[in-house]
Amino acid sequence: xxxxxxxxxLMSFLYGEDDEQxxxxxxxxxxxxxxxxxxxxxxxxxxxxxxxxxxxxxxRAQARRPLLQWAAAAAVLLAAGIxxxxxxxxxxxxxxxxxxxxxxxxxVAQTNISVSAGTEVQRLLVEFVRDLDEKRTADAEAIxxxxxxxxxxxxxxxxxxxxxLDTVAVFADAGLSQAQEQLSQLVNNTQSAERQPGDxx
Amino acid sequence: MAKKLFTWPALFSSxxxxxxxxxxxxxxxxxxxxxxxxxxxxxxxxxxxMTGDTHRGEDLAQxxxxxxxxxxxxxxxxARFSTFLxxxxxxxxxxxxxxxxxxxxxxxxxxxxxxxxPAFDPGGDEPAPDDRLAASERxxxxxxxxVELAEPYRVVVVLRHYEGLKFREIADVLGIPxxxxxxxxxxxLAQLNKRLNPLLTDEPRTAPRPREKLLI
Numbered sequence: 277x278x279x280x281x282x283x284x285x286l287m288s289f290l291y292g293e294d295d296e297q298x299x300x301x302x303x304x305x306x307x308x309x310x311x312x313x314x315x316x317x318x319x320x321x322x323x324x325x326x327x328x329x330x331x332x333x334x335x336r337a338q339a340r341r342p343l344l345q346w347a348a349a350a351a352v353l354l355a356a357g358i359x360x361x362x363x364x365x366x367x368x369x370x371x372x373x374x375x376x377x378x379x380x381x382x383x384v385a386q387t388n389i390s391v392s393a394g395t396e397v398q399r400l401l402v403e404f405v406r407d408l409d410e411k412r413t414a415d416a417e418a419i420x421x422x423x424x425x426x427x428x429x430x431x432x433x434x435x436x437x438x439x440x441l442d443t444v445a446v447f448a449d450a451g452l453s454q455a456q457e458q459l460s461q462l463v464n465n466t467q468s469a470e471r472q473p474g475d476x477x
Numbered sequence: 478m479a480k481k482l483f484t485w486p487a488l489f490s491s492x493x494x495x496x497x498x499x500x501x502x503x504x505x506x507x508x509x510x511x512x513x514x515x516x517x518x519x520x521x522x523x524x525x526x527m528t529g530d531t532h533r534g535e536d537l538a539q540x541x542x543x544x545x546x547x548x549x550x551x552x553x554x555x556a557r558f559s560t561f562l563x564x565x566x567x568x569x570x571x572x573x574x575x576x577x578x579x580x581x582x583x584x585x586x587x588x589x590x591x592x593x594x595p596a597f598d599p600g601g602d603e604p605a606p607d608d609r610l611a612a613s614e615r616x617x618x619x620x621x622x623x624v625e626l627a628e629p630y631r632v633v634v635v636l637r638h639y640e641g642l643k644f645r646e647i648a649d650v651l652g653i654p655x656x657x658x659x660x661x662x663x664x665x666l667a668q669l670n671k672r673l674n675p676l677l678t679d680e681p682r683t684a685p686r687p688r689e690k691l692l693i
Binding site: 284329 | 518676
């Protein structure tokens, strides 16, 4: 590469979006051109600096369902507490009873968690459905308004058309009457003209 | 070894486009939940980087998904879902930035509580308090420099450098030629270098940790 790389070429090079040949050519150019090498070094430093601003990872489940996690943690702590208390008795019967109790507590906790999860899903669904209904109502109202507007416009056009037709009909009627009169007048004139030569004889 | 044409999970998992189509046509809540799970991170990061504010980023990401559901009927299956979503999130960011400007708010500093402070990943082991402070200062300087960039430059940096989109994809999202995207990126990096120059020259002030790379 004899010429200095363009900004486009430099960006493709720095972000690895150029093809192998272009990359090799630009690499070779950088070895020979101190000016371009300095520029690339400076850009790379800037890019590395950008990496210094890191964002904390997003814990969606934690953020969304704190109650669920607290419920699970409470259930585990409860079971552990009961376990430690009962184990100190060192009795076979007590162990069986303890096992049963833990199982029951865990089952209850599990049910509670399922119920909480179900409630949350239900709440979300209700929100979605409400939004959906609002949107549908708004759409229906908009459509109704538009239809009414179209209807009104059509009625107005119909009325105007009717008026125009009435006018045309009146004019046509008047024209016909006039033509009829003219024709009868013409017939009269013709007849009188025919009669006149005979009279002269 | 012959390259696998497909994997079982890939065969049964739906693409974003298919999921969005189900949301559009059947109001499928499961498909929508999957889309949110996949895209919440990238969208929240985009909104945070664009506004320079973590809390605002969270709010804007939520607003983006609410709008995605509300406008689901506008989705055309010919368009890539990612492009559709990036555009929607960016429009929400632009609206918010306009509101900030109108109210004359300044957001050059993050809130004081430690949760909001820009995080610095030490790379595994716990850094010394001095190092942590220096890292936090560097992160804050970068955040400020980015927020000071004009929006057309900032958006290109955020999408290319932080979100990892190709220049071609950015051109599609922004509806501008690929060449323009690259020129804006060039200009943005040049401006950032000027703004971050003190930071770049201050860097060797402290001895580099073994796992920490030098800036220059």
